[in-house]
Amino acid sequence: MNNTPSTGLFISFEGIDGAGKSSHIAALAQAFKDAGRTVTLTREPGGTPLAEKLRNLLLHDAMDPLTEALVAFAARRDHLVQVIEPALARGEVVVSDRFTDATFAYQGAGRGFDWEKLQTLERMAQTGSGSNAELMREPDLTIWFDLPAAVAAERLAAARVPDRFEAQPQDFFAAVASGYARRCAAAPKRFARIDAHQPREAVWQQVADVLQARGYLQGVQGAAA
Ligand SMILES: Nc1ncnc2c1ncn2[C@@H]1O[C@H](COP(=O)(O)OP(=O)(O)OP(=O)(O)O)[C@@H](O)[C@H]1O
Numbered sequence: 001m002n003n004t005p006s007t008g009l010f011i012s013f014e015g016i017d018g019a020g021k022s023s024h025i026a027a028l029a030q031a032f033k034d035a036g037r038t039v040t041l042t043r044e045p046g047g048t049p050l051a052e053k054l055r056n057l058l059l060h061d062a063m064d065p066l067t068e069a070l071v072a073f074a075a076r077r078d079h080l081v082q083v084i085e086p087a088l089a090r091g092e093v094v095v096s097d098r099f100t101d102a103t104f105a106y107q108g109a110g111r112g113f114d115w116e117k118l119q120t121l122e123r124m125a126q127t128g129s130g131s132n133a134e135l136m137r138e139p140d141l142t143i144w145f146d147l148p149a150a151v152a153a154e155r156l157a158a159a160r161v162p163d164r165f166e167a168q169p170q171d172f173f174a175a176v177a178s179g180y181a182r183r184c185a186a187a188p189k190r191f192a193r194i195d196a197h198q199p200r201e202a203v204w205q206q207v208a209d210v211l212q213a214r215g216y217l218q219g220v221q222g223a224a225a
């Protein structure tokens, strides 16, 4: 079946490390494919060869908060120009594991970097990346997995060796979560808050309900693995 519409759809997933986004992102991408859509599944920082190199620096090399923000936005600009805008122009669904809200949450609320300067960088990096020079590209929908920092820490302790961010103390993640809450309050139409402190099936049901309520996907089946 090829019912690809002429306009694309851009969905980002956000949340503190360990909030449980990963398996649901894959399941959502599959649900769109089952509905006949072409999906570009991507992530930030990353998504292009250059941005993946910048990701490696961001996750493993010590740097000050402004440098972190500049690296994140440099990676984002390349990702937008090389991958996201072309996919949206082809009418695809772009599903990204994190986007700009992560920079506000981690570098802004987490590291304490100036919120207004981040807004300036956001406008610079996300304007004129596609065919419409005036447009500041933002996701059509941001699915925010809200989970207490203490619960995320328990989940991650059992899961994997931490990178530079995952090794931060719980206070840092509580601050990051407050950054997401601030972005959500500023853009309530774009954001959908998911209560991620639930069993996987219940979390998936919330994601499916959001997609259905917004008319992006009907009759979504199947819980995330
Ligand atoms: N609803 C859930 N209940 C309990 N454990 C969960 C749930 N969802 C995910 N987990 C577990 O928590 C850990 C972190 O999940 P996951 O890697 O999906 O998080 P994430 O948000 O993608 O994290 P990151 O952004 O750091 O990559 C994994 O071990 C996963 O199996």
Ligand SMILES: Cc1cn([C@H]2C[C@H](O)[C@@H](COP(=O)(O)O)O2)c(=O)[nH]c1=O
Binding pocket: 017, 043, 044, 045, 059, 072, 097, 098, 099, 100, 102, 103, 104, 106, 107, 165, 166
């Ligand atoms: C986009 C973005 C990400 N980060 C942080 C958030 C996470 O700790 C890592 C990415 O790891 P993940 O396992 O792929 O979630 O990077 C950041 O600090 N700033 C950003 O803009």
